[in-house]
Amino acid sequence: MPMPQVPFDDRGLAYGDGIFETVLLRDGQPVLWDYHRARLEQGCQRLNIPLPSAQQLVQTWQSPPTSALEVLKLILTRGSGGRGYALPEHVEPRLISRRMPFAANAERWQGGVCVRLCHLRLGHQPLLAGIKHLNRLENVLARQEWQDSRIAEGLLADSSGKMVEATSMNLFWSSNGVLWTPSVDHCGVAGTLRAALLAQGVIREGTLSIDDLPHSERLWVGNSVQGVWPVSELLDAHDNVLATWPMHNAPDPLQGEAHRLLGYREFPASESK
Incomplete structure (x- = not known):
């Protein structure tokens, strides 16, 4: 049509x-x-x-x-x-x-993804923070920073060096066994999967600096279409490796709750690309 x-x-x-x-x-x-x-x-x-x-x-x-x-x-x-x-x-x-x-990419659910930090920093505009307005030029510019198909997403911080989101997904991390996501009060998009996870008490809002990002216990990116991808490798803006995380065979607590909300089974072959 x-x-x-x-x-x-x-x-x-x-x-x-x-x-x-x-x-x-x-x-x-x-x-x-x-x-x-x-x-x-x-x-x-x-x-x-x-x-x-x-x-x-x-x-x-x-x-x-x-x-x-x-x-x-x-x-x-x-x-x-x-x-x-x-x-x-x-x-x-x-x-x-x-x-x-649409077909979900189950390989990324199971095998994890490589992500990189972006040079671009998000500007603060609280009146537009959270909503999905049509002016996404910051995201467009950030996505131009890499062409390597191995890199699944780019991570965005704000002008003060605090992590906010990925170019088209929300960011999640684990610290001391607690699951967190950055606040989007000043910039960024309040994803609907993120909102559902917050409402059910699965995750909390917190602050994560660029310097502390590589030291997270675990890292994920996710949205209400793709589901949740665990991060296996983090690169800096020059494609140098900052951190790696092993993929676990044990159930993933964040992915499990998120995929239950979305109706995804754990790793369905019929829904992989």
């Missing part, structure tokens, strides 16, 4: 004036939908964009599924109009969506 055409004067295209969600569909039904809707609502409140009705949102996944697993991307812009940055007198938001078949 072709994507709908976005008008030249759409404010999401011109200014990044909008928000988006990327939702895992299992057998045609959204996973962690309450958390996605809550973040969508928060984003609308922050940007002062009217929230689509529940019926409008449900319609985006009402067609029959094309595969057991799909990814639904929702993009909501303020619509068209206004003079320059000034808002239009009557806001008519534009909601577009697309569904694509």
Whole structure:
């Protein structure tokens, strides 16, 4: 199905004036939908964009599924109009969506991944922190820093040297047997899987500096589509090895809880790429 055409004067295209969600569909039904809707609502409140009705949102996944697993991307812009940055007198938001078949990468669940620290540092803007707004230029620039396919993700710190997230995933670590994730009060995205794990008391919010990162007991990256990848190797911004972690045969406490929430079995061959 072709994507709908976005008008030249759409404010999401011109200014990044909008928000988006990327939702895992299992057998045609959204996973962690309450958390996605809550973040969508928060984003609308922050940007002062009217929230689509529940019926409008449900319609985006009402067609029959094309595969057991799909990814639904929702993009909501303020619509068209206004003079320059000034808002239009009557806001008519534009909601577009697309569904694509998806296969989770179970090899990364089991074998772990290599990640690297990025040169780029995230700037602080509390008004935009947490929400998934359309202006992701920091993430785009960070992702340009490596081309090596062996590197699965890049880790981002803020301007004060505190770890925040990965380019498209949240960051988790273990210290003294406790599972942690960085705060996203000043910058970064509050992932929906992260929110569910916090709500269930599986993880806590904490602070982790760049210097302390290599000394974590264990390290993970994860989101509500890919699940949780344990980190086996950490590189610095020049691709020098900073730390390695052995992969364990024992059940992974964070991955187990996260994949239960997402409906993933431990290492299903049928869901690997």
